[in-house]
Amino acid sequence: MADEVILLDVEYSMFGMRARIALAEKGIEYEYREENLADKSPLLLEMNPVHKKIPVLIHNGKPVCESLVIVQYIDEAWKDKSPNFLPSDPYARAKARFWADFVDKKVYESGRRLWTTRGEELETAKKDMIDALKLLEAELGDDSYFGGDNFGFLDIALITFYSWFHAYEYYSKLSFEDHCPKLIAWAKRCMEKESVSKSLADQNKVYEFVLLLRKKFGTG
Missing domain, CATH: 1.20.1050.10 (Glutathione S-transferase Yfyf (Class Pi); Chain A, domain 2)
Structure with missing residues (x-):
């Protein structure tokens, strides 16, 4: 069964762009959903009830929030895919x-x-x-x-x-x-x-x- 990956994001967000780069580097296919921060979607509010902010990576129904956490998660969740973002040392x-x-x-x-x-x-x-x-x-x-x-x-x-x-x-x-x-x-x-x-x-x-x-x- 293939992974279901969804990214809740805003085009101009420098934080969302981090997730996009990380996913592209690993060659991971995902569904991109543009959010309207003036009228946040029910999915965003459900997936990030604490901060109610983008980006949110949803991997097989489980949300990962905060851009640097997302980049590290992508690195670890798909550690079998090159490249590795963080050094081993x-x-x-x-x-x-x-x-x-x-x-x-x-x-x-x-x-x-x-x-x-x-x-x-x-x-x-x-x-x-x-x-x-x-x-x-x-x-x-x-x-x-x-x-x-x-x-x-x-x-x-x-x-x-x-x-x-x-x-x-x-x-x-x-x-x-x-x-x-x-x-x-x-x-x-x-x-x-x-x-x-x-x-x-x-x-x-x-x-x-x-x-x-x-x-x-x-x-x-």
Whole structure:
């Protein structure tokens, strides 16, 4: 009996994109269901009653919530399928998880402030974002990917934000490539992978989506 895999998601979510990349990397077929967060489906509310958020991976009727947990679950549930996202060494695994958590705490929050704030708060957000990206660039070093020669867990965690970089740069007047050229080279390298390029939302469409959000929330 084949696995039943359903992904509840939103096209422009950098968190949902992580699940899409992980599924594509493993070659897992699944049903994609786009959610309307203004009118959440009964299935979403049933499958994630705690946070009521996407993404939710439903594997044979059982829900898995939170994007990094989903990526790890996919890695473990289909461990017979290559590639493996997390390294076998316990310390290397711990480091990958640490930096992925850093992405969620620092990159996401700074990025959100880049398009929702003005004035002094925006200037602080710009500094925080560049500081965070520089730390990640230092962690990458001269490797092809954060997993060394292999595209892995931290690469999946971070690359989805690349689809939002155009919007971030537009509203902050920053050039990430000027500040972090190695990191942008890494992002372009990741985009050469079909699993990534087909899973990420188009940067221009994300910008249009952010424009709508700014109007909706009165920050435009």
